[in-house]
Amino acid sequence: MQIAKKLQNVKPSATLAISAKAMDLRAQGRSIVSLSVGEPDFGTPAHIREAAKAALDAGFTRYTQVPGIPELREAVAGYFNGHYGTSAAMEATMVTNGGKQALYNVIQALLNPGDQVLIPGPYWVSYPAMVQLADAEPVVVPSGAEQGFKITPADLDAARTPRTRMLLLNSPSNPTGVHYSAAELTALAEWAVARDVFIVSDEIYDRLVYAPARPVSLAPFWERHPEHVAVVNGLSKSFAMTGWRVGFVLAHPDLVKAMSKIQGQSTSNICSIAQKAAVAALTGPTDFMDTMCEAFARRRELAHGIVSSWPGVVCPRPDGAFYVFPDVSALYTERMPDSTAMCTVLLEEAGVAAVPGAAFGDDRCVRFSYALDDRTLTEALDKVAGVIVP
Numbered sequence: 001m002q003i004a005k006k007l008q009n010v011k012p013s014a015t016l017a018i019s020a021k022a023m024d025l026r027a028q029g030r031s032i033v034s035l036s037v038g039e040p041d042f043g044t045p046a047h048i049r050e051a052a053k054a055a056l057d058a059g060f061t062r063y064t065q066v067p068g069i070p071e072l073r074e075a076v077a078g079y080f081n082g083h084y085g086t087s088a089a090m091e092a093t094m095v096t097n098g099g100k101q102a103l104y105n106v107i108q109a110l111l112n113p114g115d116q117v118l119i120p121g122p123y124w125v126s127y128p129a130m131v132q133l134a135d136a137e138p139v140v141v142p143s144g145a146e147q148g149f150k151i152t153p154a155d156l157d158a159a160r161t162p163r164t165r166m167l168l169l170n171s172p173s174n175p176t177g178v179h180y181s182a183a184e185l186t187a188l189a190e191w192a193v194a195r196d197v198f199i200v201s202d203e204i205y206d207r208l209v210y211a212p213a214r215p216v217s218l219a220p221f222w223e224r225h226p227e228h229v230a231v232v233n234g235l236s237k238s239f240a241m242t243g244w245r246v247g248f249v250l251a252h253p254d255l256v257k258a259m260s261k262i263q264g265q266s267t268s269n270i271c272s273i274a275q276k277a278a279v280a281a282l283t284g285p286t287d288f289m290d291t292m293c294e295a296f297a298r299r300r301e302l303a304h305g306i307v308s309s310w311p312g313v314v315c316p317r318p319d320g321a322f323y324v325f326p327d328v329s330a331l332y333t334e335r336m337p338d339s340t341a342m343c344t345v346l347l348e349e350a351g352v353a354a355v356p357g358a359a360f361g362d363d364r365c366v367r368f369s370y371a372l373d374d375r376t377l378t379e380a381l382d383k384v385a386g387v388i389v390p
C-alpha cells in the first residue's frame, strides 16, 4: 500500500494504544484497572438522555445545517455569554464532532504549509499530529514539573520565529491538570496578539476545576480580539458526554464560514439527535456538575497525596481536569529506564494501565487518570507503588 507521505511522521494516539493493550490482557482473563481513561466515570444526566429519546421519537433524524441547528448554536453562544460575560451571536459559533473536530477545523482553516505552531509542553497527544496533518510544523515550548508545568511569555519569545503563526493553549491541561489564572492566560494571549499570532484556546475542561480555582476562559479576550482568537470547548468532559461527540467553537464569523466549508466537505453536521441532547445539556440544570466536581476534587487530593509520597517524585498539584502527571524519573531503573517501559511493567505486573509521559512530550512523567471511584483508585495506586517504589 502506498500511504500518503504526510502520514509518515504522524503517530497513532498513545492513549488508544494503551487501552488496546489493556483490552488484550483482559481478554486473556487478567484483571486490569485502567488509570489511562480520558473520560468521566459518570453517566450522562437523565434530562439529556430524555431529550435524545424525544428527538428520536419525533423523527428528528435528517441532515441538519452543517455548523449546527440554530437552536444549538444559540445555546452555545448562551454558554459563553452566561458563564463568561460575552455578547456573542450564533454566527460566531459552530458545532463539531467533539472538541477534536473543532481543533482540527481551526487548524485546517488557518494554517499554510510551513507555518509554525507553538505548543506548550507537556501537550495533549493530538495537537502535534493535527498540525502535521495541515503540513505545518509543531514547535514545542517545554515546561517541567519543577516550574509547575506552566510557560511564560519569555518562554514563547525564545521559541518564536518569523514563521510562528499560531499558539495552542490548553487550560486546564491534559495531561498535567494545570490551570492558568485569568491574568496568566491573558498575558500569554496579549503576547500572541501583539505579534500577530493566532491563539487557539482549548477549554474542554473549563468547568472541571477545583476550589479555590475558578473557571477561566479566553472568551472575553476573543470579544476584544475576534480575529486573533478561537475558543474550543464541548460537552464531552464537563457534561459526561464523550460518546455523543458534541464539540463547539467560538470564533470570528468569517472563520466559522471557512470551518463550515471544511466540515461540509468532510463530515457535514454532527448527529441530529446528539444536537437536540446538546440543547438540553446547555440550557438545562447543571447541578450534576457540582456532584462530579466534588468527587473529582476529593480524588485529586487522594491521587496527588499518594503519588507525592513516593520518594523523589515531583507532582504539581492539579487544579482541574482529572489527571495527575508526576515526574517519576527518580524511580527509573535498568528494567524501567523510561516512561514507556514503566507503563509496560505496570500493565503486566501491577495490572494497572497508565499512559507514558513520552506521549505528551515529557518522558520523565506518567499520566494517571483519577476518573474512577475512590477505593479502586487508591488500590490501583498502591499496586503501582508496589511495583515502582523500591
Ligand SMILES: Cc1ncc(COP(=O)(O)O)c(C=O)c1O
Pocket (backbone or CB within 6 Å): 038, 097, 098, 099, 100, 101, 124, 170, 173, 174, 202, 204, 234, 235, 236, 237, 242, 246, 247
Ligand atoms: C485537551 C483535550 N482537548 C480536546 C479533547 C477532545 O475531546 P472530544 O472528546 O470532545 O473530542 C480532549 C479529549 O481527551 C482533550 O483531553
